[in-house]
Amino acid sequence: MTPENLIWIAILLPLVAIALVFLVGEKSPNIRESCTIGVAVTLFWVTTSLAGFVFSGERPSFKMGEILPGFEIAFTVEPLGMLFALVASGLWILTTVYAIGYMRSHHEKNQTRFYACFASAIFAALAAAFAANLFTLFVAYELMTISTYPLVTHHGDEKAKKGGRIYLGILLSTSVAFFMLAIAWTWTVAGTLDFTPGGILAQPNIDGKISDFQLSVLLGLFAFGIGKAAIMPFHRWLPAAMVAPTPVSALLHAVAVVKVGVFSILKVSVYIFGIDLISETRLSEGANPIMMSDWLCYLAGATILLASLVAMTKDNLKARLAYSTVSQLAYITLGAALATSDSVIGGGMHIAMHAVGKITLFFCAGAIYVGAHKTNISDMRGLGRAMPLTMGAFLLATLSIIGLPPGGGAWSKWFLALGTVQTGHFWLLAALMVSSLLNIAYLIPIPIRAFMTPVGETPMKFKEAPMMCVVPLCITAVGSVVLFFFGNEIYDVLLPIATSAR
Amino acid sequence: MTEFLGLYNYWIVIFLMMTGFYIVIARENLIKTIIGLNIFQTSVFLLYITMGKVTHGTAPILKSSHGGESHGGKSHGAEHGQDLHAATEGHIDLSVDAVTEIYSNPIPSVLMLTAIVVGIATTALALALVVRIREEYGTIEEDEILEMDRNS
């Protein structure tokens, strides 16, 4: 099969899943879920075979046609998007398995809608991953916001309504007010929106259509417009979205939604601005020139630290994980803003590493809720004895998030740190180090405490969550360690995005 | 000054127009409002008829006999050169004799026939609505009606 065909097949498959889910409906849940899993496995197979082509240097593309005169929906697969698509489609299988266990043991309502929206979110994630131009990316981005809203508000109660309001309000308003404006502006000055190696804004900058300062403003519009990247002060939607059922939090708020955000930022910095343009445009001359992206670097650094600090204060496990995600996402934004080849690769890697690690943590949080009905960290003392697998997986994933070997996160943080050194931002290097310490401080105590003796002598009545929940989380935990040993391969795969710019 | 007075029919039009408009705005009684609307419309009829009139022009009826007074009558008002132009050009099939005669422009009058019909239809519909309003509210004073709506 040609890679061109694989693209549209991959994008179409989630839509097939939606159709199947609706066709089967509530009548026979088993068939409905096996449809989803079947499609998810097929999708993973398709993306892996597509990855074979892409990682060997091909750039297959597929045009859907113009939506508006001059603005077309088109897909081109490059390594960064391929990596993201692989992560999203691979984790979709595991999440579906996990969701079956979680949703059924909780007797959740509206499961048909749940699986359908889930598939449409994956559809949007793939479309974004493969997008050939900013316009397509924007369409996919907005589709994802809309299709995940019913997932966030799944419970349909007052809390869900409030959470959904913040979720939709922030994501929609930032994307409309900033992102869309930024895209239209880019189009006006560059005359194209195609993702081009080396960027499309360098020439207009030379031609004087957009000044250095305006470039910096445009970067700001992108950084804040892509609200899914959760740069402070537009991060509030992420904790708010934690009202969703845990599988949703796991896939969407560790993988699909947030990663679409940072992925978009990376894409914009690499293919729209071009890392050369970002790293060489100065706002002021002198011994210590101010670069156009400096403010974004420091904002990302501040987000990293502040979110970690807030995470320490949270007793609710999911809320703590949410703030941890905000902090980790800022790493990737930092990588894009530093715009050296190592930092961009580090950012790209972190998409995969953090996704696998964080989804494990969320799975564990859900499994604890299913098995022991506990949401607060302070209640989890001694839980490790009753749920050794879950807590063991939690510990492994924690290593990856902190950035300690043998967790995969070690590599991505290493490259990001290299980036800060190369650009001379030693304060940011310090921020990365402090943040890692903070990570240890707020994540490690959870499994440690769980493996300690419970308070009092009351024997633990809890046992592990259903197998459907435990198996996926064990797989992802192992995966986060396995990725550590594939760090070199991922680096090689991502190298073209940084070098093609040169 | 003569020019000012010479345009007296326009002053009448404006006076009527403003009177009607004022009544529409100021009166609370629905019937009076409708009458104001009528006056307002009527002023426009006058405006059209005025502009169609050519000084010393006769009714635009074809006479089989030779043309009567063939001297150039001044068109009404200062800026009306085009009227004459239109009045003559409007009658392409006139005989040579007839062209020499000065006619008033018939088109504005014809247009006003249509506008009068429209005006009558509007008035009829408005009155019908007022009847229905009175059936429902028992009054045709607008402030009272609004008061009743506010309370309900």
Next chain:
Amino acid sequence: MIEQLPILVIVIPLMAAPLFVLIGNRKLVLLLTQLVCWTVFGVAVSLLSRMQYGPISYELGGWPSPYGIVYNVDYLSAFVMVFVSGLGAIVITYAPRSVDKEIHHSKHSLFYASYLLCMTGLLGMCITGDLFNVFVFLEISSLSSYALISLGKTRRAPLAALHYLIIGTVGATFFLIGIGLLYQMTGTLNMADIANRIQAVEGSRTMLVAFAFMTVGLFIKMAVFPLHTWLPNAYTYAPSVVTCFIAATATKVSVYAFIRLIYVIFTPQFAFEQLPLDQALMAFSLVGIFVASAAAIYQTNIKRLLAYSSVAQIGYMLLGISMSNVGGLTAGITHMFNHALIKGGLFMVVGCFALRIGSLKLEDLRGAGKTMPLTSFAWVVGGLGLIGVPMTAGFVSKWLLLTSALSLELWPVAVLMLLSSLLAVVYIWRVVEILYFSPASHLAQTAKEAPMAMLIPTYVVIGSTIVFGCWTVYSAGIAQAAAKSLLGISQMGGVQ
């Protein structure tokens, strides 16, 4: 036969209306009305399909052009006629159940006759090339819409209709005064002819006054912000079907007439360069968008909410028109079409609620998402279109407007426009939350899903907002052709 198509658009509904009053049998009349509407739609579509061979000019009664009345069909008029007649047809297909409930049986045949007259007037305004004819058709559509609005169930309906009548008649009379003054200066009523002769008298005070009267007259009919006061009550108290039709079409046709006025009769050079109408329009539209959207947020009646939203949306169309380049004009014309679909569809959803729940107060709609899932979902989709989410028609027009504003470097306009669309999120989502997340009111609890006879047409319209969000050959494509020909005509006029 084919060369008679332009007149058929007018004659068929115009003749049918009195005939239906005579027939009087409500079932037969309903059937025939649907037949007539779909026929007219077919004629309009075939006219549009012939536009690739150039514009059509039809001389009534064989009188040659400047002396007799001509009907002109070009891209713009054919496009507007297609969506006006198309929405007219689909609304009348949707109508029977709703009309049955909301209008007394004895008045049905009169209702359908007025409906056809209203459509005749709107189509006539599009097709005619004679300025006085525009006035006549304007009054035909207005008078019939006053009558239609007054048929509403509550006692406030006649009052709303009377208010609309008074304001509307003032507007139409203003327009008539403008026509008179124009005629005085140019001696002709044919639009193309006026455009040719207008250079000679351009800049005179009479011209300015004529232009002012006509603009204000049309502003009233379009419900541009400070002159919109008639609209919310008229939309709110009219029968559901009437609101669907009028909200979708009437203001758009007035916008169309306004485009003709500026771009064909008075050139854009006159309106935008000699007069600062473009800045005035931008200011009016932006203020209108913000004020009306903010007002929509605080409404407690779903119809009134949409009515205020309509006032706001007119602003977007005028914004596009005021830019007076191909991009902006395309955006304005596209938004006429897209908004007609979106608002028509949303009012059809409201009609379904009116039928099953019987109240349009937001508090009575609480929890209707559970008992009327299909209807509520249609609201969500249509609402997304109104907000302008990608893949919906609303996005297309918003995007065109945005890129056009940026290409003219109208930064404040672009930013304000985007911010204002966030207000739409608020008022649409307020209803969504009420439908889905509130405990059910006792009216909504017992409500049944709307009948298929209404849901299918609703979904056709709502679905088409998605279709025209992904595939714009026949919306933005035609609008662009129309914009180009409009600007081309006015440039030729400048040369002559």
